[in-house]
Amino acid sequence: MLTREENELLCRVGPDAPMGGMLRRYWLPAIVSSELAADGAPKRVSLLGEKLVAFRDSRGVVGLLDESCPHRGASLVLGRNEECGIRCLYHGWKIDTGGNVTETPPEPEDSSFGARIRTTSYPVEERGGFVWAYMGPAGTMPPPLDFEWTAGPDTHRVIIKVRAACNWLQTLEGVIDSAHSNFLHADLLVGTAGVSTTHLKDDGAFARPSNDGRPKIEVEDTPYGFKYAAIRRPMVDADTKKYVRITHFIAPIFAIFPAAAGLVNMQMFVPLDDENTMHYFVKLSLGDPIDDRQREIHMKRAGTRMGLEIDEDYNMLRNSENLWLQDRAAMESGASITGINGVTTQDVVMQESMGPIYDRTKEHLGASDAALIRMRRLMLDSVRRFTADGTPPLGLAEPIDYALIHARERLIPVDAPWQSIDDPDPSTGLIEAHRR
Numbered sequence: 001m002l003t004r005e006e007n008e009l010l011c012r013v014g015p016d017a018p019m020g021g022m023l024r025r026y027w028l029p030a031i032v033s034s035e036l037a038a039d040g041a042p043k044r045v046s047l048l049g050e051k052l053v054a055f056r057d058s059r060g061v062v063g064l065l066d067e068s069c070p071h072r073g074a075s076l077v078l079g080r081n082e083e084c085g086i087r088c089l090y091h092g093w094k095i096d097t098g099g100n101v102t103e104t105p106p107e108p109e110d111s112s113f114g115a116r117i118r119t120t121s122y123p124v125e126e127r128g129g130f131v132w133a134y135m136g137p138a139g140t141m142p143p144p145l146d147f148e149w150t151a152g153p154d155t156h157r158v159i160i161k162v163r164a165a166c167n168w169l170q171t172l173e174g175v176i177d178s179a180h181s182n183f184l185h186a187d188l189l190v191g192t193a194g195v196s197t198t199h200l201k202d203d204g205a206f207a208r209p210s211n212d213g214r215p216k217i218e219v220e221d222t223p224y225g226f227k228y229a230a231i232r233r234p235m236v237d238a239d240t241k242k243y244v245r246i247t248h249f250i251a252p253i254f255a256i257f258p259a260a261a262g263l264v265n266m267q268m269f270v271p272l273d274d275e276n277t278m279h280y281f282v283k284l285s286l287g288d289p290i291d292d293r294q295r296e297i298h299m300k301r302a303g304t305r306m307g308l309e310i311d312e313d314y315n316m317l318r319n320s321e322n323l324w325l326q327d328r329a330a331m332e333s334g335a336s337i338t339g340i341n342g343v344t345t346q347d348v349v350m351q352e353s354m355g356p357i358y359d360r361t362k363e364h365l366g367a368s369d370a371a372l373i374r375m376r377r378l379m380l381d382s383v384r385r386f387t388a389d390g391t392p393p394l395g396l397a398e399p400i401d402y403a404l405i406h407a408r409e410r411l412i413p414v415d416a417p418w419q420s421i422d423d424p425d426p427s428t429g430l431i432e433a434h435r436r
């Protein structure tokens with residue numbers, strides 16, 4: 001349980017909120033790179049309570065500007081993206097990716113008026129198939145994030161993207177909460193005797209070596225947040241072995257958790273404003289490229305097929321008004337436990353159903369909530385110290401080699417420490433190849 005003050009402190013992300021100030025010190029994913037074509041349609045982006053426009057200019061350079069035209073405020077999302085800038089439809093002002101006003105056509109020919117005007121333009125970096133933005137003050141920009149999955153080529157990556165109509169914290173809490181997987185995802189995560197790690201099955205579900213719904217949660221702090229183990233009794237050899245899954249929370253919005261064999265997983269929960277979050281689920285294949293058919297299976301399993309389950313702006317067709325289109329008939333027939341198809345959709349529906357900003361003065365946390373309790377404590381401590389005396393935010397005090405963070409799962413002897421499976425060596429040659 002949190003106090004009202006603590007809940008507000010954690011949840012609010014606007015420019016004047018303490019958490020908003022701290023989150024602006026990190027690189028955050030703003031949009032997927034492939035959504036922006038050179039001289040193509042500008043895209044509306046919300047980030048930390050600010051309304052922005054993203055576009056790729058004629059040279060391929062991405063700009064991330066205030067959505068509002070610096071002349072008199074018309075939306076630049078409606079603008080023409082041409083000849084190295086975005087031209088406002090209203091009076092033809094043109095703004096480049098750096099936020100410079102390069103043309104003001106209605107002004108006298110000898111006017112230098114535009115040259116003195118600059119609009120908000122945030123620094124961006126492209127890596128891992130994303131445009132990342134830095135919205136903090138100049139001079140405090142950390143190095144861009146290099147995860148294992150950002151090093152892989154686009155052909156090997158699937159990006160699942162869906163907007164959750166709720167606060168970012170409740171979406172992040174979903175991924176550091178192993179216990180819910182036995183219930184909410186029971187249709188798609190199937191305890192299977194004889195497997196030693198999570199495997200994709202032909203029917204689109206996952207087989208894993210345990211169906212134990214009472215995982216023991218143990219947490220250990222790291223310089224970037226923490227790692228935690230969910231420890232379960234396996235279906236085979238339960239007296240001599242335990243099934244351990246390790247998930248890493250990486251401040252402020254990231255989690256790496258064990259993937260099915262041959263894949264790397266990451267989830268990112270980008271606060272758009274106080275009541276909306278972009279949920280990204282990235283999977284990287286460590287082997288072959290991911291072909292169109294496999295891509296379709298990943299999207300179907302997530303429940304995020306465009307046109308069928310989400311619209312072009314990544315909103316779910318399910319929402320609070322239509323009771324998330326829950327299929328009670330499928331529940332009655334036994335075809336579905338939840339009446340909601342798709343792992344990601346199931347998560348987002350639960351999180352939206354908690355309300356736009358969940359009131360954590362009302363909750364009752366148990367032993368299985370240990371990891372999210374730790375996350376809140378670390379983030380509260382960090383935001384309080386950052387606000388009080390400028391202490392660097394969690395994970396930014398020292399350089400961190402994010403590419404070495406791996407999420408493991410394994411069956412190990414019951415008396416072995418769970419940390420013994422957390423091998424720090426890179427599991428692939430991807431990172432080395434990328435750095436050469």
Ligand code: FES
Pocket residue numbers: 069070071072073074088089090091092093
């Ligand atoms: S409002 Fe954009 S050019 Fe006038």
Ligand SMILES: [Fe+2]
Pocket residue numbers: 174180181184185343347
């Ligand atoms: Fe989940």
